[in-house]
Amino acid sequence: MSVLIVAPGRDSEAWVEALKNQHPGMNIYMYPEEHDPEEVEFALTWNHPRGLFKNYPNLKVIASMGAGVDHILSDNSLPENVTITRVVDETLTEDMGDFVLSQVMNHIRNLHGYVKSQYKKQWDRSQYKRPQNTNVGIMGLGVLGNAVADKLHKNFFKVSGWSKTEKNCENVTSYYGKDQLEEFLNNSEILVCLLPLTEDTENILNEDLFDMLPEGAYVINVARGEHLVEHDLMKMIDNGHLSGASLDVFREEPLPEEHPFWEHDRINITPHIASVTKPESVVPQIAENYDRMKENQDLKNKVELDRGY
Incomplete structure (x- = not known):
């Protein structure tokens, strides 16, 4: 069971460090480094390449790195039955x-x-x-x-x-x-x-x-x-x-x-700086959802797909 971070243009290293500090046993890949798609059940993302997640047969959760989820929902090829979450911080x-x-x-x-x-x-x-x-x-x-x-x-x-x-x-x-x-x-x-x-x-x-x-x-x-x-x-x-x-x-x-x-x-x-996600602030809720996913528990901050948020 692995976590995939997909965030083109963002400093993914800071997210990896924060996640491992919060959850030392977590196995994390940073896209596009080599990995087995079948291992990945949880993805953490911002502006992923369209169509990417359809290649992950066991993906259960796609977590947004921020409060917005339109960058995820705009992808028309998301896997069925995947849960999408957002950040509330x-x-x-x-x-x-x-x-x-x-x-x-x-x-x-x-x-x-x-x-x-x-x-x-x-x-x-x-x-x-x-x-x-x-x-x-x-x-x-x-x-x-x-x-x-x-x-x-x-x-x-x-x-x-x-x-x-x-x-x-x-x-x-x-x-x-x-x-x-x-x-x-x-x-x-x-x-x-x-x-x-x-x-x-x-x-x-x-x-x-x-x-x-x-x-x-x-x-x-x-x-x-x-x-x-x-x-x-x-x-x-x-x-x-x-x-x-x-x-x-x-x-x-x-x-x-x-x-x-x-x-x-x-x-x-201003250059999209009104409110910027800080990994150390939001990683605890992401790690908690990862644990909830493993235990088949209801996730926090789930997106209602019919509403779009």
Whole structure:
């Protein structure tokens, strides 16, 4: 019985070390090193090559290295009856809350604008808003969405949230379903996307949605690049309906040098660092699931395949 780590472009050595510290007897292979596919029952992955896992006849579990699982579910050739798990980690949750709060504060105090003014040696002063007078709408009220909502509420923002199904979240004005989406958007001066990526949410950040936001609204995307229709965002910023955007995720990463986002003066770019998985923090839950698998016990943080998260 072996574990296979498949994470192109990531430092797999750190994961191996953390797993062996947690579980000294674990046999681990790092793809693409030579190994027997029939030995592998548990895979730990991020952005695996499409079609890879169909070559593992005894695979029982595919564990995501992070909170997202769209990189797994987008593979149409996954083995049948395999269980998929995701990471739920307090450190990731806290980091996401801190990051979104920093982006919201940067916007209402125009700190991004002052950085650009400094490069131009311009002494430009602008009016700012206070948290108490700012409505922030969060799309997606899962673990991360709830944490972000709580962080913003504790910093005196007015917070609302929208989700596919009804949620009761403390200190959040909640909306759900397609029928309540427009009302939610009408009241969102700053829109934060924390939705899971599914067939229903892909391309959801588009011109029609932006048009339902109040004039001058600001968009923050920390979910997935595929949520955003990039041309629509630039169009709505350039025509003045949106005041700008902060983007941490993109359809292609790293963002190509020729991409127009780099040169847009009202789009702030960060390189997918809002919340980064730390192996030593999440390996204990992965090792626990490995033991649960061996004992034929129910796994923690299982993904509901029909929902996509």
